[in-house]
Amino acid sequence: KAGVTQTPRYLIKTRGQQVTLSCSPISGHRSVSWYQQTPGQGLQFLFEYFSETQRNKGNFPGRFSGRQFSNSRSEMNVSTLELGDSALYLCASSGTGIIRNEQFFGPGTRLTVL
Amino acid sequence: AQSVSQHNHHVILSEAASLELGCNYSYGGTVNLFWYVQYPGQHLQLLLKYFSGDPLVKGIKGFEAEFIKSKFSFNLRKPSVQWSDTAEYFCAVNAKNRDDKIIFGKGTRLHILP
Numbered sequence: 018k019a020g021v022t023q024t025p026r027y028l029i030k031t032r033g034q035q036v037t038l039s040c041s042p043i044s045g046h047r048s049v050s051w052y053q054q055t056p057g058q059g060l061q062f063l064f065e066y067f068s069e070t071q072r073n074k075g076n077f078p079g080r081f082s083g084r085q086f087s088n089s090r091s092e093m094n095v096s097t098l099e100l101g102d103s104a105l106y107l108c109a110s111s112g113t114g115i116i117r118n119e120q121f122f123g124p125g126t127r128l129t130v131l
Numbered sequence: 132a133q134s135v136s137q138h139n140h141h142v143i144l145s146e147a148a149s150l151e152l153g154c155n156y157s158y159g160g161t162v163n164l165f166w167y168v169q170y171p172g173q174h175l176q177l178l179l180k181y182f183s184g185d186p187l188v189k190g191i192k193g194f195e196a197e198f199i200k201s202k203f204s205f206n207l208r209k210p211s212v213q214w215s216d217t218a219e220y221f222c223a224v225n226a227k228n229r230d231d232k233i234i235f236g237k238g239t240r241l242h243i244l245p
Contacts, residue, residue: 020174050232057140059221059237060175073232107175119165120233122175 019044021110021123029129035096038126042089042110048072049091050120051083054105063106066091095128103130133158135224137236144212145244152207152239154196154222164205165223165233166196175221181205182227192216214245 022041030036042049050073051063062075066085083093089110095102105127109120138153156162166178179190186198196207205222219240225233 052235057237059137060235062232062234065232075232109175119177119180121177122167124174 021108021121023106023108023123023126025126026124027127027129029131030098031131032098032100034098035094036098036128038093038095038106038108038128040091040093040108040110040123042091042108043112043121046110046112046121047089048111049085049089050109050111051091051093052107052109053077054107054125055103060107063093098130100130103128133162133224133226133231133234135222135234135236137220137222137239139239140237141240141242143242143244146214147211150207150209150212150216150241152220152222152241154205154207154236155203156205156222156224156234157203158224158226161227162224163227164196164198166190166194166205166207167221167223167235168218169221169238170218178207178220212241212243214243217241217243 024039048067050065052060054060064083065073069085080096085091105125107125108123111120134157136155164181167175168178169175179188181188181198189195194209198205219238221238222236223233225231
């Protein structure tokens with residue numbers, strides 16, 4: 018079974034630009050969560066999508082948004098980039114029932130904002 | 132709201148030393164608990180999990196963790212570490228039986244000296 022894939026793997030943007038990151042979950046997984054990982058802050062939860070609906074949301078500004086498509090693929094968008102948005106953005110997928118609670122992570126997208 | 136606290140941000144040990152990484156959570160209800168590991172250059176992966184039953188759970192690569200409900204703790208242990216255990220370790224929690232987000236601690240960076 019193929020794992021979680023994320024594209025692109027690396028991105029360099031400048032302040033004020035916007036960016037879209039993509040995540041393809043494991044086949045059959047309907048839940049996709051996004052996290053921001055930075056040194057010293059660990060993984061901070063951005064949001065979770067389940068069956069095309071946002072099920073949970075973290076404490077990030079409205080510049081961070083996401084969506085999920087009918088095939089469970091998800092995109093995350095960050096508008097008006099700031100230097101502090103430089104981070105590794107991780108996507109994780111999970112199944113249903115009790116296994117919904119075990120997350121499988123992708124390799125991440127390393128975003129650098131200059 | 133749940134929160135997770137990992138006591139040590141950076142731990143340095145020699146090979147064959149014993150390891151214990153602390154994790155405490157705050158949440159009044161029943162929880163699922165996890166330890167994830169991120170080896171250098173690799174994806175985050177599940178090390179072990181506790182859903183119910185025996186509070187002493189065993190994971191991959193000789194790791195184990197004990198859930199002590201009265202202390203809201205889920206400490207990770209390994210009797211004898213190896214150089215290959217050098218990695219970052221994350222404790223995580225989510226509320227059982229709810230479609231609630233999974234909260235991660237800030238991580239503990241473990242460095243094993245050969």
